[in-house]
Amino acid sequence: MADSRSDIFHKLKYPAVIALAIIGIVFSKWLLSVSQFLLLFAVLSDRRSRMRLLEAFRSPLVLSLISVYLLYLAGLLWTSDMKYGLKDVLNKFPMMVFPVLFYAAGPLPKKTAVYLILFFTGCVALLSIISLVNLYLSPVIPERIAIGQSHIRFSLLICLSILMLIHFSDLKEKWFRFSFIPVILVLLYFLFMLESFTGYVVIFMLACFLPFIYRHKIRNTAVRISIIGLLILIVSTALWGIYDVKRNCFPEISKVDADTLEQTTINGYYYQHDTETMLSENGNQVYLFVQEMEMVNAWNHRSSKKIEMNSACSPATNVLMRYLSSKGLRKDSLGVYSLSDQDIKYIEEGYSNYLLPHFDPYRARIYRFLWELNSYRCTGDPSGHSLTQRFEFWRAAVRLIEKHPVFGVGTGDINQAFKDEYDILNSKLKPEYRLRSHNQFLSVAVALGFAGLLVFLFSLTAPFLLHKIPDRKLYIGFIFIFLLSMLNEDTLETQVGVTFYALFNSFLLFILPSNPKSEDEKE
Structure with missing residues (x-):
């Protein structure tokens, strides 16, 4: 009886621990941490695994995968902020563990x-x-739709899930064949609702990439033509969305002469005309025909959400001015009283353009992207804009790499180095938005120099050079998603991000066998 229990334990220990890690990466960071300790216990409880544990440190592939983590450890030698450095290497520990x-x-x-x-x-x-049920019961902004998850990180999990479902689409189990298409549709719909620019880019690139990877699976000519047609539809729809938003919301405008503009409101108060700031909504400049006192008084009369006078820089005032501009109305009492009750409600909900409530999530995200570009072009200040802030992040990162090209600033000094560089640049970024590079390749180069970047790039290519990858197509798809994510995110700087890479990279290399029955697996 004891032997039977022992056999069951040894048979189920790894699937159970890996399942716990999977639950953790989706639902709970705490479980994610616990699963790594349980994985160590499972390895130490098995004689064969203990022997392989020693062999791991002689495996060229394992050494190449953990080399980046070891280099981050070494980076503590030339760092001054040891507290931050230790926190960083602890956060990256999954790169060693898995x-x-x-x-x-x-x-x-x-x-x-x-x-x-x-x-x-x-x-x-x-x-x-x-999360969808919660969204319809209690609406939240797109960034908070995924319960307990960053919308960017979760969009990567969705893209990887879709890849995996497509990869195993030829499974014979009836329950899978019945459910895999509905599951993919649910995932695509939720990705659509997330409004994650990273997720949109990754799924768009996957749609273009996967047919080439799986072309040998598709033998039916009609299916091939259908897939090509679907690709054309996806590409054309994506491009049309960009064109439609650009045409309606951001047409080209010409600079006007303030002397040619009407100077007073219907009530005799003087307008303010800022002809230098070319920010516009639907072709109407935001900072022309502004009479703040009239506008605010009229708004406070119509809305229960009051705006304080002389709060021109407040988010609420900004939204009101942009919404009025989008309708071609002046920023005065007459403009506010021309709004419908529904318009008032939309403004209270934070809509800055009267077209936004009628946009689908994709076009809403494109609108925000184009507004950020327009704002950055007109003001040079990307503060609070997730995409254009990255231009400033990357500029600071490149300058830091130029100053510390070989071994970087060290593992623990990267945060302080960025803060100092923003000051040197006289960056317009507000202090709360002065973040790291949001590009993993740049982050590695800033912390560890070109030496670290070369080691990192080698660790990414090592599986193709040093190992017979069990399922090459699936692994290529995973690496493709991971590489795309690193172009505009510090994927390895968060617990979920670093575990996303370490867990699935190691799983696809060492846990997934190459044949239906692996010679290494136990009876």
């Missing part, structure tokens, strides 16, 4: 490994459904 311990665990049976992958897609779909 390659070593998954190598020690060895491949699981093919069916078990595939079911774990499908379990992951099910968890992502479940959180998507729960």
